[in-house]
Amino acid sequence: MSDQIDLSKKRNRIVLALDIFLGTLLFSECWPTEPMSSYFWRKQKTGWIKRVDRILGDGHCRTSYEHSMSHLFDAPEYRQMNSSNQGA
Numbered sequence: 001m002s003d004q005i006d007l008s009k010k011r012n013r014i015v016l017a018l019d020i021f022l023g024t025l026l027f028s029e030c031w032p033t034e035p036m037s038s039y040f041w042r043k044q045k046t047g048w049i050k051r052v053d054r055i056l057g058d059g060h061c062r063t064s065y066e067h068s069m070s071h072l073f074d075a076p077e078y079r080q081m082n083s084s085n086q087g088a
Helices: 010-026 036-042 046-056 060-069 076-085
Strands: none
Touching (some): 036 046, 046 060
16 A cells, blocks of 8 residues: 555645545445545446556556555544544
8 A cells, every 4th residue: 555645735635535526426336435446446346447547557446445444535633533443
């Protein structure tokens, strides 16, 4: 998971927000907190995975899914809350 997106940059947050918005709008099973790449990997949409990975690099969808599972798209405070709730 070394390809972590730098969410301290406003441009990256806007791109991520648009990605999540479009995924929620276009795909009925995509959650409103989930980037499309994560959704494609979670649902094993192989055609979409191949397209996205061809454009954004091999393994992009899997990495996006892993970041979603680790809550790396969340605000740091939410990540801390989630990690402390894991043991509860």
